[in-house]
Amino acid sequence: MLTSSGEPSATPSIRLHGAGSLGAGSTPLIVLDGFPIDSGSLVSMNPEDFEDITVLKDASATAIYGSRAANGVVYITSKKGRRGKDPVINLSSQHGFTYLANKDYFTNFLNTQQLTDFWVETGYRTQEQVNAILEEYPNDTQWYEYYYNEGAPTTQLNLNVSGGGEHSTYYISGGYFTQEGMAYRSGFDRYTLRSNLTTDIKDWIQVGLNLSLGYDERQTNPYGSNSTNRGLALLAQPFYSPINPETGRRYEGVIPGWNRYDPQYLADNNPSLGTNVQLNPSGFIQLQPFKGLTLRTQAGVEFYDYTISTQRLPSYVGSLNFGSSSEEFRRGLTKTITNTIEYKFDLGVVNNFSILGGQEYIDFDYERFLGSSAGQSDDRLILLGQGPESISVEQDRAEYVFTSYFGRLTYDYNKKYYVDFTARRDGSSRFGAENRYADFWAIGAMWKAKNESFLQDVNWLGELTFRASHGTSGNADIGNYNSLALVGTNQYNGQNRWALSTPGNPALSWENQTKTTLGVNMNLFQRLNLDVELYNRVTEDMLIDVPYPYTTGFDEVTSNVGSLKNSGIDVTLDFNLFTNQDFYVTPYLNFNYNRNEVTELFQDKDYWIIPNTGVSWAIGQPVSFFYPVFAGVDSETGDAQWYVPNEDPDQIINPNLDPNNVTTTFNSANLQQNTGIKRYAPLNGGFGLNAGYKGFYMQAAFTFSEGKHLINNDRYFFENPSVFGGFNQSTAVLDYWKEPGDQTQFPRYGVQFTQFDSRLIEDASFIRLKTLSLGYNLPRELVQTVGLIDGLKLYVVGRNLLTWTEYSGPDPEIDSNLTLGVNPNTKQFTMGVDIAF
Template sequence: MKKIAFFLSILLFMGTQALNAQTKVITGKVTSAEDDMPIPGVSISVQGTTLGTVSDMDGNYSLQVPENAKILVFSFVGMKMEEVAIGNQTSVNVQLQSETIGVGEVIVTAYGTTNREAKTGAVGTVTGAQIAEAPVVSVDKALNGKIAGVSVTSNSGQPGAHSDIRIRGTSSINAGNNPLWVVDGIPVVTGNANDFLNTGNALASLNPNDIESITVLKDAAAASIYGSRAANGVVLITTKSGKDGKTSFTARAKFGTSWLANDNDFGIMSADQLLQYQRDAIVNAGKNPDDPMDSYYRPKELLSRPLTNWMDHMTRYGTIQEYEVNATGSNAKGKYYTSLNYNNTDGVFYGVGLDKITGRLNADYKLTDALESGGRVNLSYLEGMDVPMQSLYYSNPAFAGMTILPWTPAYTDEGKHNWEIAENSNQNPRATAEYDDQWGKNYQLMGNIYLQWKPLKQVTMRTTNAIETIHGEGRRFWSAETRSSGATLQTTMSKYQRLTTSNTIEYKDVLLNDHSVRVLAGQEAMKHTSSYQYVYAPGVSMDIPYVQTGTPGSIEAEQGYGARTLLSFFGMLDYNYSDKYFLQASIRMDGSSLFGSNTQWGTFYSVGASWNIHNEGFMDGLSFVDLLKLRGSYGLSGNNNISAYRAFGVYASSAYNGTTGMRPSRPENPNLSWEKNSSWNLGLDFTLFENLDGNIDVYKRKTTDMLLDKNVPQTTGFSSNFLNIGSLDNRGIELQLDYKILNTRDLVWSVGGNISFNKTKILELGDNEEIAYADDGRLRHIVGKSLFTYRLFDYVGVDPTNGEALWRDDAGNISNDYNKAGYTYDYSPEPKFTGGFNTDLAWKGFSLGAFFEFKGGNHVLLIEKRYLSSDGASMNLNQLREAMNYWKEPGDTGVNPKPVAGNGTNSNSFSSTRFLQKGDYLRVKDVTLSYNLSSKLVEKAKIGGMKFYVSAQNIFTFHDVDWWDPERGTDGIGYGIYPMTKAVTGGIELSF
């Protein structure tokens, strides 16, 4: 036996030596051809074998290969695959080029992923890298102009304020118009989550740097699988997952400043200008401005007093600072991504600011070869400091800063804030910001956990269960320092909770080589509850400013509760024949507690098909065509975005004959149902010459069963009922293009852009031909016209003979009598086109990117000008500089009406076209210059990478609106709003 053992040992030794003689070790480094930076996680394999490895964080690799191995294959997502002949080499360094744009990109879609060659629906994507460096607090602000057909309108420039997003137009009057947001597969709460906070945007809880990609589902084929919530499109957000390899860290720091946007030399009058304006108005009224006995006494001596530019007094340079650290890595069983972020933004108005802390942990763990589990948890804390905005309050600094007279002193002789401001109801917003305590806080948890099982290679079963909670508290304390009536306190506590379960089973296989099939069936359930408590306490103690010290008997309190549930069953079919012909179909049944007992269940569906023309044999000779795809789809989705209990008859308290009781206040409607949105889409995708990438889409979407209040006979005991009785139409065309002009080792230059045209038309309003919008007579909904139409008196200018305002009556005659003015319906706040374009230039370690957005064809109404360009009607207020261009002598044209002190002609009516202006603009949205240290310097510093950058946002806007900024909300009549701001930030990013 000893001889046999010795003999076997000799054979084993000889075999080992022979094996060693037949292999060799190859080492090398993988870098990017664009910036020479190392690329971790690159897959390196020996062609024709299962041998392989991945590059480390420094891009280095080492691989033992057979002596006769011929080719190494280098592959990485987003990069072109490289095949390198080994020969006699033992060191192989490779630089990877970026993948041809668009063709093979992975696109996140509803309940799965696809690629551009396989998609049948109209979708748009934005990568996390495209929004990471923008100085935005919430992700919705980062979508402006980046995707064709997606319009983002800011209601406020206040940090953390939410935006209105419209995908292919506006589809409803009374139901919501914002899209459904889905984060990591789970629909989430959106909008303002704190009634006490203008900056309570629920989406601000997401850290933009945590986002891997954003996909916008625009047509029915892409979105209808979300059923009753998909009528306004769907925004899918995918957060970052762990990367293969050892743990790596990234640390970021960002600092910046912001200031009020003003690119049209817009502003208020100086003291000299205002005094001249007022003296002329007094003379025009037949009075003497130097008569001390006259109520309009305006002596020149006013200019010798201390003067204040109140708009400057109300504003400051805002500050931005942000710090973040994240880590990602993996082992044999799992991978993870975690981050911690702190953002502090002080607004351009005193008393306005936002503090935000977010933390995220994403983890995936392979329990067995067939069983995987993981979770996504996002925690956030948001505290917003606020002042009264969004209205023409005396304490609104944006409005008061323009109206308070320049000779009104800012401080008393003792150096305290001046309260004797008669023209502003003795309110001083600068002091209000200092003494009053107004804030809102949100504590938010967004988390889900999944379990995925693959009992067979072709079958995947997955359950995902999620919870989202938002606990909010708010405080509005009016100090006795700012109110003669004493200190007053308002507090609120709110809570939102959403529980969701999503369960799917998927079969995916390739049959007979050419037939790819994917079938998915699923079930979802959601329960959403909300509650609040509100307390009002006047007369609280300044020493103990809490409810308990309020005036006994005057304290008021109320609370509320709401709940809604949704149960869904759905299915999808994807079929692909030979990568040429694709078919997708989906169906979903939703049952909702929001609707009437007779109509709680609805069925929604879609069907889409596409043809990869470039894969046909007759295209073989056209080598410049890399992708040519024709798409078509049709589907039905719904809109359930209404408040709870609208289908129920409700009661309200009422007093009768000295007794308080309950009476019916709203009738029930057991047939109340969701609005339906049917749409078709025809699209063409193409990639030419490897560098020109684009798509064109034509669509039409029709809303039926639109929810409206219909007048009912008073004999029913009610004046109206909420019914499904309206319809409207949206139609448009979209174009998106990207072109890589240069793509060399040292220089890469690409450009891109998109434009979309959309037109709405109201088809039916029940028994009405015209209804008012939100009880505002200036905007109407009119059958046969756009969704929003201004209804304004027709102002035609100034009579050059006497300086009086002129109006056109219904017969077309011109008159200086405002009471004879007729209405015009020729203008709308809806843009006819929207879009954006960008350019990116990379040279060695430097990168310069610029992004522009534009909008046009819409009009905005500047209501504030009723007071700020008043023609003498508001003699106790400052005026805009543009009001200096007024009629002075016969023959003057292109001017404002002559100012007359106490003007009662209604020449300054805010219900006229006088203050209506074109809202077109082109905005330089973002310009970013960055530098990545070369790999040689990085290696010397013994870090993974270092990047410096500076970014400017909203740095210039080309527009003709006589205001700080052209955006006025989706209805075009926003007033007293926090104007848009400009910002410049600089940052540093370290990886190790």
């Protein structure tokens, strides 16, 4: 799991056993209390309401979820009450502050002295011109301190009540979370309410109702990418200042010299607010008319109503007396109904069977409406109706349906030998009329070897289990109407007309995946727990937007083509280093090593370079970066050099590159070739430590990624003084060629310092201290002397406290091929208290 943004409302990216598809989605299915939900819905939920999170990866475990489980399943169980328990009230409060996770990138820019000396040295400015500038602007500004709000506050409050009687359980909670983003016009406020109720109407009838309601307000800073209003703000010359010397405060408008708006002024005068209402009710009725037979019907709804309000105030000096306003509404409704029948029985005590059959129906409806206007002249009159110009209206509708039938047979002999078989038939409206249905299956086996008589007396072996599975699954994570030829409207000669907008593909069908896993779990000496799993994952008939000549009228058609293989190993290890009544130390380690290989493409191609990405698919190779390969600077002439590609540019460049087969003429199209650098990191994982002494505890969790690479597009702007003359640059540009014999990073001044070549592909491997918690549970007997309180815990939590990386950009954790103007991850310090009544 990688966090790609410091935006408070951002969602992390999750991959299980690699990227399973080149064209369709690779995000695992998120299941909450038995119902699939969109991963974005988690933003509007309170994680304090989650009891357990289980990751399912092997074919046997995921097969029952069928069509949407090709990339694995993340199963979340929300908290429930306990039968026969007195009510328990829990109140928690947290407050903290946010800072940049890593400042190395932000402090590595030329200061005033360095920049002006560089200008004089290269002849960009004379000393007299520099003196005149410094006389007017005698400053040395660290601009990141003004574009990022260090010390932004975070607050969280939670209250829940749980318990149960003889026939019922309940869990009711409310939560509030607010986080101010470090970038101006960035923030998140969330209000949540949850109620989970179950009750036994009769001994053989149980019903349950879960209600989850979330409301949040989110703002996202829009000035990334190529914007000098944040993402590229460090181009600002350090001798300018955002502080008005006459008032000692920020400028109300344009910053003199820099000629950009103050970031706070820009945020205040261009307000934007997204509000989301998230509703996830679900219920079930379960019948057990006689022993072993269970009938269950459950239904759930996932509903969101998202509104984005954006204005440009008429008082904004950038468009004085000409404001604008837009209102966008997005609404999505997913209905899921699942019916199952399960019968469990045994023969002769040692033969245990379970037969499950079921049906599932998922229906999704989406609509969007956008209205905008411009010409507002008064900050108090900013609604759509007050804008007489540029009036625009847009509307979209979309829907899809999944329908499925599934069954599972499981058998175990004497709790030692287990086997299961799952079959599922899935249908999706996203595919052609003749190809909407597909059949998937999986078989799994497990041997609990420790239960064998010959291992019963082996005291040092606490657990030994072998497991294996093989099965198929499908992927339908594409657009809703890719199989259909669609028409749209446009204007021609002042008249409305119809036109074919998408080509469609009536033969479009499911992407198919076959997966085999072998695993072993063991416990040694009652201290060491080890789980190892090997897997091989093959994806065929991938859903890819295949390029077509523009003469056809379309540039691409979604088709079932190509194949991809992922293979690797998962290892989980934890060790009870020391444990007694008062003291424990438990270190742990988990990692995944994955290798992906493109095994087939389309149109008889050996490779395909995805336009404008620097990434290519080449048969027999992992998904790799394709770029011109930099050959260094000629020490005699100061010219930049690039290696001439092989005859087959899809083949990895020879490690013994010929220094004579180079060119000083840069041409991106002619020089691009397989760099041999993998797009996806092969090794990802985490390690940490849980320890405690009496009431004190410590939890440290590290994450790491090895072999991760990113195209650092920021460097194209910050290491190009001749292209972006007059702007500030990284200190790296001082290492440029001046005279024959110089061994330098950059060529002579006057030659473009940086091109889009292999120099920009950086090793973004990292180790990050993701979480560090220190806390103290006050002794129960001491707390209860107060009378009302049953438990009290005090703690501090740090997130992203330390980062080790060679990556020179703002954040190595970005899950992308390219990074430019990213809003980086943040470091947080939080203090909290939990009280139980």
